[in-house]
Amino acid sequence: MIDLAQALRAALRQIVNLDPELIQIVALSLKVTLSAVAIATIIGFAVGGMLAVYRFPGRGALAAIINASMGLPPVVAGLFVYLFLSNAGPLGVLQLLYTPQAMIIAQVILVTPIIAALTRQTCEDLFEEYREQLRSLGASSSSIVTTLLWDGRYRLVTAVLAGFGRAIAEVGAVMIVGGNIDHVTRTMTTAIALETSKGNIDLALALGIILLAIALTINMALMGIRRLASNFAYA
Amino acid sequence: MLDYPRFFATPEDRALSSERLLPLELRRLSLQARGQRLIDSVDLKVQDPGISVIMGPNGSGKSLLLRLMHGLIEPTEGAILWAGTPMNGQIRRRQAMVFQKPVLLRRTAAANITHALSLRGVGRSERGSRAFEALQLAGLERQAFTPARVLSGGEQQRLCLARALSLDPDILFLDEPTASLDPASTLAIERLLIDAQHRGIKVIVVTHDVGQARRLAQDVVFLHHGRLIEYQSAPRFFERPESDVARSFMAGGLVL
Numbered sequence: 001m002i003d004l005a006q007a008l009r010a011a012l013r014q015i016v017n018l019d020p021e022l023i024q025i026v027a028l029s030l031k032v033t034l035s036a037v038a039i040a041t042i043i044g045f046a047v048g049g050m051l052a053v054y055r056f057p058g059r060g061a062l063a064a065i066i067n068a069s070m071g072l073p074p075v076v077a078g079l080f081v082y083l084f085l086s087n088a089g090p091l092g093v094l095q096l097l098y099t100p101q102a103m104i105i106a107q108v109i110l111v112t113p114i115i116a117a118l119t120r121q122t123c124e125d126l127f128e129e130y131r132e133q134l135r136s137l138g139a140s141s142s143s144i145v146t147t148l149l150w151d152g153r154y155r156l157v158t159a160v161l162a163g164f165g166r167a168i169a170e171v172g173a174v175m176i177v178g179g180n181i182d183h184v185t186r187t188m189t190t191a192i193a194l195e196t197s198k199g200n201i202d203l204a205l206a207l208g209i210i211l212l213a214i215a216l217t218i219n220m221a222l223m224g225i226r227r228l229a230s231n232f233a234y235a
Numbered sequence: 236m237l238d239y240p241r242f243f244a245t246p247e248d249r250a251l252s253s254e255r256l257l258p259l260e261l262r263r264l265s266l267q268a269r270g271q272r273l274i275d276s277v278d279l280k281v282q283d284p285g286i287s288v289i290m291g292p293n294g295s296g297k298s299l300l301l302r303l304m305h306g307l308i309e310p311t312e313g314a315i316l317w318a319g320t321p322m323n324g325q326i327r328r329r330q331a332m333v334f335q336k337p338v339l340l341r342r343t344a345a346a347n348i349t350h351a352l353s354l355r356g357v358g359r360s361e362r363g364s365r366a367f368e369a370l371q372l373a374g375l376e377r378q379a380f381t382p383a384r385v386l387s388g389g390e391q392q393r394l395c396l397a398r399a400l401s402l403d404p405d406i407l408f409l410d411e412p413t414a415s416l417d418p419a420s421t422l423a424i425e426r427l428l429i430d431a432q433h434r435g436i437k438v439i440v441v442t443h444d445v446g447q448a449r450r451l452a453q454d455v456v457f458l459h460h461g462r463l464i465e466y467q468s469a470p471r472f473f474e475r476p477e478s479d480v481a482r483s484f485m486a487g488g489l490v491l
Contacts, residue, residue, distance in 0.1 A: 232385065
């Protein structure tokens with residue numbers, strides 16, 4: 001029987017003492033997730049903005065695929081990346097399997113549809129409002145996209161944070177393509193899964209507390225941004 | 236006349252310009268949608284500078300006609316010619332439009348103007364001073380760094396007009412610019428329009444407010460059910476409208 005209070009005390013001790021193993025896992029998690037979110041943001045903003053403004057054949061189908069991909073099961077994304085990066089796969093030559101780069105690729109695949117879909121929605125709403133004014137000013141399609149992205153900045157920050165929330169909490173895909181290798185590809189979520197199964201509750205709990213703190217911080221940031229935006233009537 | 240910013244062309248410059256946009260000619264102009272003729276074979280030649288007012292009851296096609304003139308929608312039949320030339324990018328760059336509902340970006344008042352100037356290719360170094368001068372013109376210089384969308388309704392519409400004027404257009408379109416404004420804001424907008432006209436800017440304004448039309452118009456375009464019913468000089472139109480429908484409208488009757 002696990003003594004929860006004792007485990008919690010040990011977990012907090014590890015956090016307060018900045019336990020090197022704990023720090024390494026948290027740092028790798030943040031590095032992988034922040035990299036993936038940065039890449040997904042660039043792709044998602046461009047794709048979402050263009051889908052809102054440009055008219056081209058297959059636009060509806062692309063939007064539907066992106067919307068559907070928002071619910072892509074992480075293990076399925078992990079499986080596809082695994083098949084592509086494994087030695088027998090088309091990108092096997094890159095030798096990326098079981099590296100942080102593979103985990104970043106998997107997370108980009110999971111997060112990009114979220115950011116792209118929310119960006120498209122935001123930009124479409126704004127474009128509906130601005131369309132005639134921007135056309136009157138003679139704006140080109142590319143300048144319309146940049147105008148909409150800037151004016152939707154508060155809503156887009158929430159889209160990015162939503163993507164970050166999904167990536168940091170994700171376990172299935174990074175487990176498959178990262179392999180949960182100690183000191184190499186072990187993230188907070190994969191470490192929690194492993195340590196819990198090993199009965200090492202202290203470390204699992206410490207990581208869980210940090211994950212919860214990150215989730216809480218994201219939500220508080222979201223609330224703050226929404227309040228700021230409504231104060232300026234920028235929402 | 237108000238003390239106008241330096242970036243405005245003088246009335247003399249505008250009058251002498253070899254690339255004048257007038258006359259504006261509409262030839263058999265029609266717009267059809269869902270089997271309905273919303274604009275029906277309108278023939279019109281607007282020659283004179285000054286303020287032209289487009290009037291008519293609701294649903295008569297006033298706003299559509301304005302959008303057709305500015306090239307925001309394409310006619311299904313007919314042609315629009317500016318000094319003999321169909322609408323193109325170059326011509327639109329010399330026009331500006333203010334909409335009934337203020338359309339303002341989620342930025343400060345000044346940034347709304349600098350954004351419009353950047354889209355029109357005005358150099359970065361000139362944008363700030365020009366925006367400030369345009370804000371001054373509209374009496375909004377103190378609100379330069381206020382988020383545009385927290386301004387009052389009247390201030391927002393004045394900002395839209397300041398943004399349009401900052402582009403130094405030769406043609407200025409306005410679609411019911413004072414429809415939901417109080418008398419003080421309406422007066423401020425009308426003063427700016429009269430002054431713009433004195434600066435040689437051709438103003439074409441849609442209104443269903445007969446009092447405003449009387450105050451502003453040099454000539455009147457009267458529409459009903461998408462058809463041009465009358466095009467007259469303002470004194471003549473207000474004194475003796477030729478058509479029954481215009482007479483009834485001017486007398487405050489319920490025109491269906």
